Amino acid sequence: NAGVTQTPKFRVLKTGQSMTLLCAQDMNHEYMYWYRQDPGMGLRLIHYSVGEGTTAKGEVPDGYNVSRLKKQNFLLGLESAAPSQTSVYFCASKRGELSGYTFGSGTRLTVV
Amino acid sequence: TQLLEQSPQFLSIQEGENLTVYCNSSSVFSSLQWYRQEPGEGPVLLVTVVTGGEVKKLKRLTFQFGDARKDSSLHITAAQPGDTGLYLCAGAENYGQNFVFGPGTRLSVLP
Numbered sequence: 001n002a003g004v005t006q007t008p009k010f011r012v013l014k015t016g017q018s019m020t021l022l023c024a025q026d027m028n029h030e031y032m033y034w035y036r037q038d039p040g041m042g043l044r045l046i047h048y049s050v051g052e053g054t055t056a057k058g059e060v061p062d063g064y065n066v067s068r069l070k071k072q073n074f075l076l077g078l079e080s081a082a083p084s085q086t087s088v089y090f091c092a093s094k095r096g097e098l099s100g101y102t103f104g105s106g107t108r109l110t111v112v
Numbered sequence: 113t114q115l116l117e118q119s120p121q122f123l124s125i126q127e128g129e130n131l132t133v134y135c136n137s138s139s140v141f142s143s144l145q146w147y148r149q150e151p152g153e154g155p156v157l158l159v160t161v162v163t164g165g166e167v168k169k170l171k172r173l174t175f176q177f178g179d180a181r182k183d184s185s186l187h188i189t190a191a192q193p194g195d196t197g198l199y200l201c202a203g204a205e206n207y208g209q210n211f212v213f214g215p216g217t218r219l220s221v222l223p
Contacts, residue, residue: 004154033210042116042200043155043213058210090154098143098162101202101211103154 002026006091006104013081013111021076021107023091031094032074033058033101034066036087043090049074081111115139116203116214124220128190133217135184135201142204144184145211146175149198158186191221 007022025032030051035043045058047066055066063085065077074093078085088108092101117136125131135144143162147155159168161177161184168175172195174187188195198218202211 035213040121040215042215043202045210045212048210059212092154098160100145100157100160101147101155103156105153 004091004093004102004104006089006107008107009105010108011110013078013109015081015083015111017081018077018079019081019109020078021089021091021109023074023076023104024072025074025091025093025102026072027093027095027102028071029093029095029102030071031096032068033092033094034064034074034076035090035092036060037090037106038087046076046089081109083111085109086111116201116212118199118201118214118217120217121215122218122220124222125191127192127221127223129221130187130189131191131219132185132187133199133219135186135203135214137182137203139203139205140181142181142206142209144177144181144201144203146184146186147200147202149200149216150196155198155200188219191219193221193223195219196221 004025033048034046049068052071067075091104145160146158149155159175164179164181166177172189198216200216202213204211
C-alpha cells in the first residue's frame with residue numbers, strides 16, 4: 001500500500017517556465033489537497049478537491065492550477081514559475097471530513 | 113480566517129526530560145489534529161480531538177483539548193531522540209471545513 005505518491009521529488013525551474021506536479025493515492029480517498037510549506041509559515045492550502053472532477057481554491061491559489069480527472073490523481077500546474085513559488089509542495093488525501101490527512105513525501109521546487 | 117499559534121517555536125532538550133508544547137487560537141475549533149513531521153517527509157497524523165476537555169494518550173504522548181476548544185497541548189514524557197521532529201497542530205472551525213495548520217514547534221531531543 002503506497003499511500004500518497006508525489007513526483008518529482010526535486011525540481012529546479014527557471015523563471016517563466018511551466019511544470020506539473022503529480023500526486024497519486026491508492027486509498028480510494030474522496031478528498032485531495034495541495035499545500036506549500038515555507039519556513040515559519042506552516043502549511044498553506046493552495047487548491048483542493050472533494051471528489052473526481054471537482055476543484056476549489058484554497059488560501060494561496062494565485063499562479064497555480066489543478067485538475068482531478070481521475071479520483072486517484074490530483075495534478076498541480078505552475079503556468080509561469082516565479083521565485084516566490086520556491087517551496088516544498090505536499091499533496092495529501094483524506095477519507096472524510098474528520099479524517100486525518102495522509103501526506104506524500106513532498107516535492108522540493110526551486111525557481112531561479 | 114482563523115490563526116493558529118504554536119509555542120515554543122523551537123525546543124531542545126535532553127533525552128529523558130518531559131516537555132509540553134502548545135497550540136492556541138482565538139477561534140473555536142470543531143476538531144483539532146496533531147501531526148509530527150520528520151525531515152524530508154510529509155506530516156504524519158498523531159491524534160484527532162473533538163470534545164472540549166478531551167484527553168488522549170498515545171504511549172508517552174498526552175494530548176489535551178481545551179474546555180473552550182480554542183487551545184490544545186501536547187505533553188511528552190521521558191522524551192527520546194526518536195521524538196525529534198516538527199510538531200504541527202491543525203484546526204477546523206466548522207465540521208467539513210478544511211483544517212488550517214499552525215507554524216509548528218521544532219523539537220530536538222539530544223541523546
